[in-house]
Amino acid sequence: MQTFFPNGTSYSQIVDWMSKCLKYKELVKEVLLKRNTLGKNRLTFKVDYNGMRFKIGLKKGPNGELINSIQFINYGGFNHVNDQVLKIDKIELRFKCRDGRIQSIEEFSRQFERGILFFEHPETVNDSVVIMDIVSNYGSHSCYFKFDRMDIDMGHYLIDELVAKWSLIWTWYNQAHFDSNKQLRKYPSIFEMVKSRFGETSKEYEAVLDSSPEEVRMYMDAGEVDEIDDIHKNMDWMIEFDNKNSFEKMRREKIYFEHDFQVWVDLDHSLPAIREIISELEGTEN
Structure with a gap:
């Protein structure tokens, strides 16, 4: 998802928005501690929270607005396994x-x-x-x-x-x-397949036998x-x-x-x- 912030929005206001949006105040605290990339127009955080991994990015839009993106990287548990x-x-x-x-x-x-x-x-x-x-x-x-x-x-x-x-x-x-x-x-044929899989007395086979003439013709044409x-x-x-x-x-x-x-x-x-x-x-x- 993307959210646009007006010019002059403080970093603390953005963090407060993330906290309310994600409903994870602990996550936001970890964002502050684990930010690892600071570019000219972009700020990126990689965050592990309760076994889940997020990537949160902030960048400047064409009109100077800050654009926030939150990416769910994976569903947790296997970060250390790598290629094993x-x-x-x-x-x-x-x-x-x-x-x-x-x-x-x-x-x-x-x-x-x-x-x-x-x-x-x-x-x-x-x-x-x-x-x-x-x-x-x-x-x-x-x-x-x-x-x-x-x-x-x-x-x-x-x-x-x-x-x-x-x-x-x-x-x-x-x-x-x-x-x-x-x-x-x-x-x-489909008839033989259903009879073999489900049995000659099964409801599935009975349903095929009770097919309309048009359905029977379709089954036979299917080969x-x-x-x-x-x-x-x-x-x-x-x-x-x-x-x-x-x-x-x-x-x-x-x-x-x-x-x-x-x-x-x-x-x-x-x-x-x-x-x-x-x-x-x-x-x-x-």
Whole structure:
């Protein structure tokens, strides 16, 4: 975000504005202590606060006004890891409500009609913070982000983006369905795919059999279903402009660079724990 200050605004007034805006008076105090760059027209601070890292900049605009920018660099916990590889043993999610209460996934999910993921959030969870506790080869770390934080590129909530991304990575890496662990394969038709995945007596297969003539024709025209190729295309789309990750690197070195948390993740070691926490989140769906 950007905020414009009129000429003559004192530095103390700007600091006071930051304090009110961020609601973190401790953060502002640390800004004063940790400023590290002073240029002719720009002042930049890098600040660590409660495991989160911010970059706060002040610069002069074209009319002499001061322009403030606040950048959330990452979600905390891994600043000292640098280029080392994270091996995740366990992930636990908690939620800090706006009244200060800390809730488990089960407790927090009671406020939702259809589950935590991929649905509109009720007003009661506004200003809630996700606390992600990670146990790894680097000890215990806690990462934080707003529950209603949007991922600009994906166009939906960050927590949903993380779940969708890591479900896709797990599926591609294991060449298996995330929910059932059944291996991906080719099917001659959608009918055969649904029958094989869900069973001949499943509601999913019954729904396909009850399709209208137009839908049946559409299914038949679609031809074979190649789950392996479909997952590869989805992964290719996700990493197409990624300067860190590639198919070769993920297969050969078995690591993935998590841009949201700025850390390399060991896929072999970490994917079981990631699958476990995603399954717990998906278990809240009604």
